[in-house]
Structure formats: structure tokens, C-alpha cells
Amino acid sequence: MKTTVADYVLRKLANEGVEHIFGVPGDYFLNFFQKAEQKLQVVNTCDEQGAGFAADAYARLKGFGAVCVTYGAGALKIVNTTAQAKAEKSPVLIISGAPTLKEQHDNLLVHHRVNGFDMQYKIFKQITTASARLTKENALTEIDRIFHEVKTCSCPGYIEIPLDLVDCELDTASSKFPSVPQGQEGVDQSVIEEALTELSGKLQNAKQPVVMVGIDVHRWKLEDKVRRWLDKNGIPFVTNRLSKSVLPETYPNFIGVYEGGGSKPEVRKIVEESDCLLMLGVLYSDLDMGDFTARFNWKNTICVSRDKTNVGFHSYEKLNLRIFTESLLPQLVAKQGKTFLQQIKQLSLKSAERLEFRPDSTKKITVDRTIECVGSLLKNSIVIPDTGISLYGSSDMLIPENSTFLSSNYYASMGFAMPAALGAQLACRQKRPVVLLGDGCFQMTGMELSTILRFQLSPIIIVLNNRGYSTERFKGPDGKFNDILNWNYSKVTDFLGGGKGCKVQTEQELCDALKGAMSDSTTAHVIELALEPKDFGAPLLRLKQAKAMSQ
């Protein structure tokens, strides 16, 4: 079948369910933009950085995302967002324009060029799972390969299309790369049997079995299978900040978020004293493990990862998360799970209580009370906290079944949340983003609110204005370099000419403002909170205390 390079790429995007492509147009790629506009919605952001983050959020919710940029001055602005997608395994396809093949052949000094024409490709090779510079000869094979890799590895990929190749004709043979979800490669049946025997014994004997549900359970779409098993065996579970809401937090087995020394003490105790801790797809990172204050009794752990399963100090190679969850987990039975869950039931109840928020009309609003207030009002929401106090504080927010938590709690790039709200709401129109971000993050990418307004979206933006980089003040050493200008954040709507803004001081005002915003989904709402610069929120303080004690 005859088609063009652009149409082939766009058709493959549509096949992956992609309906929006994020980017900023540029003169090496205007013809691709025009083609794209005919097939799907082109969402042009204020700056390429916004497009990169939006596509990342979109990909996390939709299973595939795409960003489209011009060569050099366009693509090189999304190196950081692509690095984040790589670190957090988000399937984002970067499609970059490039000078014509003739210009490249003639070695011309065209604008946006640095060194050789392959420089940009070499950079993206470092931060993508697959990358290609298209030529007439390799276009079909390479496009197929990159899509396949992005999908199966759930990681970013890179395709560079010279300007004069966009409309080049392709004779599409059938794809050589059938889509196979990663982790379905076989493992010997005897490995599964031996592991089953060993783990059955462990679980049967365990008095305090606990499951830690990690982010890969979501990335490999195994939530339902894990949930069904937890339900049947009555085993309590925790998540990490990165995997918050992978299973709903109002689910009876949920006991809290584990983050090493940053956890609530009762949650930490249960996890670290468990005599059988089953970790499913958990990322052992500094941010999820409370700066590595996590203290497990490793001989009592079962860690199932993307590659293998570690039981205590030995490994079953190739027994990866998918095979484990699909073939082995359903056969495992825990005797004591339900009894143990009964014993610690008050923890879940305690969590559920927090769904009620009673504002005090005189009390100045704090980080912790903001988290509680927001949590109590969530309904079909996508909570998106930006890096810093917002993200740390959100650990304690209870996410109900109808809602989702979306964060970059491993790579942790500041400035993610606002553009992520753009991507998230386009990916999932039945839910509404609730963004929490500090003034520092707002100053980085907050103006993408402009794009949000232009595409008539309606997130609720909560600006935790604590006048500067509070998390850095907390970590220290501090200096004037942590100060920033105090913008009139709630007036951003006047400046942009759209949305509704307000500024609140007390618990009551926040509660009223949030309820007002929740009941008006016609536009975006910006709520600015006047916080104290040294209001760090409970989780960071717990972490500090734990670190002091462990030294």
C-alpha cells in the first residue's frame, strides 16, 4: 500500500490510541505539522518544555504519547522532559524535523545546526530506548522498529524526519514488529514450580504478610490481577509515593504509603517488621525509600522486578513481574493474611476518617491541612503534585477509587505539574486535574496555563506560595539563591485573559474556594495559598527525624 512517511507515522499513532500531539511548530517541520493537524489535534504549547511534559503525562494515562518539534532549537529544549520519560518509563515518541537530506549532504550552515547533523540524534540516543534518523531506504523499517520498542519497553523513542522526507512515498509492507507486551518471553515451567513451592511455604507460615505495590504494576497494567489476589487472601498492602493510587486508597486492605523514614510510624513499623514482605514492581529509589532510610529484613522479602524475582538472598532469573503476577500469584495462598489484616484494621479506618475535613474559619491554612482538604473533596480527579513540598506533602493525601495520582517521584523534575495537567486532561476527559505546585515550580512552566485555557480545559491549580524554594531551604545549606519574586499568582487569569483566580488565607477560605472550583468545570481555576516559608508539611519532618535517629 502506498502512503507517505508523515501519514504512516500518524496512522501508527492513531493505532496506539493517540488523539493529540504536543509540540511547537518550527520551519524544519511545518509540513509535518500541517499533516498532523489533518489527522489529530495538534496542541501547541508556549515552550517545547511544556509539550514534553504534557506528552509524558498523556502517555502515562493513555499508554502512548507523542511530541513533535523542530530541529535543534526545538528538540534540544525537551532533552530534560525526555530524560524524565526514560527514567520513569513513560512511552513518549519524539518526532523531530531536520534540515533536508540535500542540505545535510551539501553540509550547509543552516540555522539551528551545531557541529555535525547527527549531533541531535547522538544526544537523544542517550535518553531513549530506540532512536533513528530516517532516510528513504530505512524509513519503513525504522518507524516500525521505534514504535515497537516504545510500546514494548514503555520508554521514549526518537524519530528524526528530514523536511524533504515528510511527503516521501512509502510502500508499506506489513510491520515486522508485532506488538508484544514486555515481559511475556517464556520462563521454564520448572522455575515457576520451584518458586511456587518455596513461596507457598513462606506465605503459609507468615504471620504478618504485607504487599508493597510498586509503579510497574501500573506500567504493565497488572492492577486488576494484583487486586483480585489481595482481596482473596486478605493481605494488607502499602504503596510508594510513585505508585500512589495504583490501587485505590479507600480499598479496605490499604494501610498507607511507605517511604522509609518518611512514612507514618505505624505504617513503617508494619512494613519493616513484616515476616513476609512481597514487593511487586517497586523502584528502590531515594525518593521512594525515604533517602534510603528504609530498613528491611531482606531475608523476609520477595522482590519481583522487571527481570527476575529475588527471594531473600537468592534469585529466580527471568521470573519477572508479568509472569509472576499472571502465572504464579493466583496459585499462592496466604493463611494469616486475613487475621493480620483484622489486627491492623484501625489503620484503614483511620485513613477513611480523613476523608472528612472540618475547616476552622480562623486558622491560617497550612500544607498538611491543604492536603487533607484536597483529599476530602476529590471526585473523578487526577491529583498532580509538582516536585517539592507539594509532592512530599501529598504522601498523606487519600486518593479515592474514582481518582488518580500522577507524579514524577523518581526523576522529580520541577515544572512538571502544570503541563502535565494539560496532557492529563486531554488523555482522560472524564477526570479533572487537581494540580498542587509551589511558587518555584509555577515560575518554571506555570504559563502553560495559557495552553490549558486555549484548549478550554478546566484543571484546578493550587499554588502553594511559600515564597521561594522551601524544600531546598529545608535540605540546606540555605541562601539568597532560594528567594524568588513574589508574583500575584491569582492574577495570572487577568494577565492571560481567562480562567478564574483567587487567593486564600484560612482553612475555611480554601475549603470554600475548592468547593466552588469543583462545582464549576467551565474553566480553569487558580487558588493561591499564602503559606509560611518554613511550613514543610508532615512527611518531610518525619523524614528528617528518621534520618537524625539513624545517624
Next chain:
Amino acid sequence: MKTTVADYVLRKLANEGVEHIFGVPGDYFLNFFQKAEQKLQVVNTCDEQGAGFAADAYARLKGFGAVCVTYGAGALKIVNTTAQAKAEKSPVLIISGAPTLKEQHDNLLVHHRVNGFDMQYKIFKQITTASARLTKENALTEIDRIFHEVKTCSCPGYIEIPLDLVDCELDTASSKFPSVPQGQEGVDQSVIEEALTELSGKLQNAKQPVVMVGIDVHRWKLEDKVRRWLDKNGIPFVTNRLSKSVLPETYPNFIGVYEGGGSKPEVRKIVEESDCLLMLGVLYSDLDMGDFTARFNWKNTICVSRDKTNVGFHSYEKLNLRIFTESLLPQLVAKQGKTFLQQIKQLSLKSAERLEFRPDSTKKITVDRTIECVGSLLKNSIVIPDTGISLYGSSDMLIPENSTFLSSNYYASMGFAMPAALGAQLACRQKRPVVLLGDGCFQMTGMELSTILRFQLSPIIIVLNNRGYSTERFKGPDGKFNDILNWNYSKVTDFLGGGKGCKVQTEQELCDALKGAMSDSTTAHVIELALEPKDFGAPLLRLKQAKAMSQ
């Protein structure tokens, strides 16, 4: 002598005349920021991108600039600005924090990490002239080497300092890398003599000798020598957009800006019909050569570059711009220069006339009249046009001797101008930036006005609001992707809580607003112009016409 890694780097920066360092603090580098704050002014921007651009502009004016960022989520945001510095040979030193040597050795999953710890280094290696990851063993040698290379190549360099190396003690031996300006390596005297004989003949016989003064004359600080020679021999000269103001445009020998088909016809004719065109340090790029519509009679050209001198179709290797200008040029005499200059004198006079601007109180303001109006009021100004209509249009602006023109007319990244104003005014306090930028560029990095206000600077910001990406509409194909939200740009001062803003419609209003801003240097001024979306300005239209004719 004993010192620490941080102190050694900071001392070397001071030696290069650096008084300001741009950046955004992050937790892998807070200790370095604190040290830096003690030795020089740390200018923390809204986003790292702003810091990168500001440092680039600072380096272009001051001869050395520095930007200081955290690992990963910090450094990877300035890949584009560093690429620009590389492409435009701006001596910017990137200093990045990194996880501790111990964390790296233990291979921990710390935040901001992607793949191996050397990933970031590999990326910056592509876009810097020299790069290093410091260790205890290599720190002294590598710091010396990077500074040396940045200085001598006038290109960006990269130093990565692990967190636990910042305070590490160094025993500083004397530097192995004495600073030698690039291009002073010897060339055989007989080469100079042969070239002198040939070129003397050519110049003596030339009836219409013209000099094209390129950007490298500025980068290698050869302005005075070239000027003295032009003066003595009475030869007319042109610049390119990238080299505008390298010699003052009110200087009698100046006849205009050459940019191929984009030039004014009379300027183009003189250059392309010259029987001896001496090109000194010119970049033969698409943007400077009117999308390669330049038509030279190559056998009549003498091209002096960073490496060699081409005369017609043969070369004198190693006879580079520095040696040529210092050793050969003073001995060259042009017979006909003065006669020819007399003949074309009306061109300079015509230029000088344009210094008077008579506003029409009823006429709607246009791009061309904006350029004339701004040009007529310049005084101790640094004109900084951002990419697009502002940059193209500025070709026709006359820059007087007391003022400077600063642009990124080769790499041409959008979003350069606002942060460049920050860097430029800090680098050169006796001059005041006049920024011209479109609404598209404003939406990328315009919020760095915040940093400008916080550091009490006073640029004049002229927003050419033509509602979208006009240059792209011009180049086509057009689409909705070229539309952006219409912000209330003049109200940015209310939003940020500082500076003065206004919006103008007519020539008279612009003239009054500009005069008002010029006479009040207490703060930044934002002047928003309501332009028509299809007002592209004369130079772009000339270029279009020339391209149509050459096809």
C-alpha cells in the same frame, strides 16, 4: 597553595572578570551555590533555560560567562542554550552538580538519574568544546584544561562536580594552561609575504573594493584594527545581521547590512558587483546569506576565516583572521577605495537620515516604523531582537556608535531575548537593553522579566504582538498550530508586581512611550505593540521577492 574545588573554580571565574553566575539551585549543588554566593552574585532565574540564555549573552559582552545547575533535571534543561553557545561561539562555562562519588560508586537509584551516571556528561560532550567529570585525582588538571579551552576557543565548556567534591581540598600547582588567544599560532613568514604580494595587486587594481565585516572580528576582538584600516583606505563596508554593530553603523564608511536577497537592493548590488570583496570572519550561513540567495563572483573574493584565507579559488592555509588582520592587513593599500566610497556616499547619508523619526499621530504602528522609531532613539543601548519578525526587521535598524546589537542570528533559538537582557545588563551596566520580541517568544521565556525585576534592572521590552508565529505563517504551510493565546502583555507588570507597562496602537503613541521609557531608568518598561498578523517587515518581503526571482 591549599584551596577547595569550589573556591578554585570561583577564583578562576573571578580572574576571567566574571562577577555574576546564573542558575537555579538544586539539592545536588546547594553547597556550591552557597560558596558562590560568598564570592560573586548568584542570579537565580525562573527556569534553567533563562539562566543558560542569560549566561550566553553575558559571555558575549564580557568575554566569559558561567551557569550553575543541579544534576539531571537542572543541567538537561540547558542543553539547547548550550548548543546555541556552541554554534555561536560564546564562552559559557556550565558547572553542574552531581550525586556524590559514593552514591555513584554504589550505583544507587537517586533522583534525577537516568541510565548510567555518565549520561549527562556524554550529552554535554556533544555541545561543548571541552568537558570533564571531576574526581579527586583529576580535579585540578581538568578545571585548568576546561577554562583554557573555553577561553581560547570562545566556546562553551562543561564541568561536573559531585556533591562531595565541592569542599574537597586541592593543592593548586601553577596552571599548565596559560591563556593564549586563539589564532596566534605561527604561520610561515613566506606565506604572509606571498599573500601580501598577491593581495596588494588585487586591491591596487580594484575599482570597487568592499569589505564585509563578520562576527569573528568581534569574537577575536579585532574591531579596532579593522576600523583603523578601513578609515585609512576609505573602503566602504557592510556587515551581516549576526555582525551588526561590530563596527558602528553611523561610521561614514558603512553602507548597510548584507543578507543576500534580503539586503536592500542598492547594498546588494554594491556587494555582489564588487571587483574585490574582502570578507573578514564572515559566517556563510542561511540566515546571514538570505537563505543562500547570496550571489558572489567568487574569483573576486578574499575570504579570511578562523583557519585560513581563500583568494578566489586557492587557499593560504593557517593564514587565519588574527594573523591576517594583525600582520598583513596594515600593509595593504587600496587605491580606489576612497574614490569608490565618494561615489556611493549617498548610501551612508541615506542611512544617517533615518536617525530622524517623525511620527504620524494617526498612523497605526507597523514593524518597519517600529524599527525606525527605536533606531532613532537609541543611546547607550544594547538592542536585543528575538528570533522571528523582530530579528529580520532589525536588519534595517541603524545602530549608533554608543550602542550595541546582540542577536543569535545563526542558531536562532526563540526565547533568547528576554533572558539575554538580564545577562546583558549585568555584564554592561553602562548600557541599557532594548529588547524586541514577538508574542511567541514572550510566551517561551518572557517571564524571566521576574528575574530582571528582582535584580532591579531596567531594560525596555517591546512586545511585537502579531498574535501567533508570524514568521512561520510567512514561510508556510500555515495552520492553527501557529495561533497562540493573546495575553495582556502590558499587564505583566501587575502580575509580577513591578515594572511599568503600556500598550500602543499608533506611531505617535509608540514614540511617546519609548521616549518616556528612555527617560526613566528606575525600572523595566514593557511596551506592547498591536501589530497586524501579516505585517512581516521589509527585509522578509525583500527576501521573498529575491527568492522568487532566483527560481
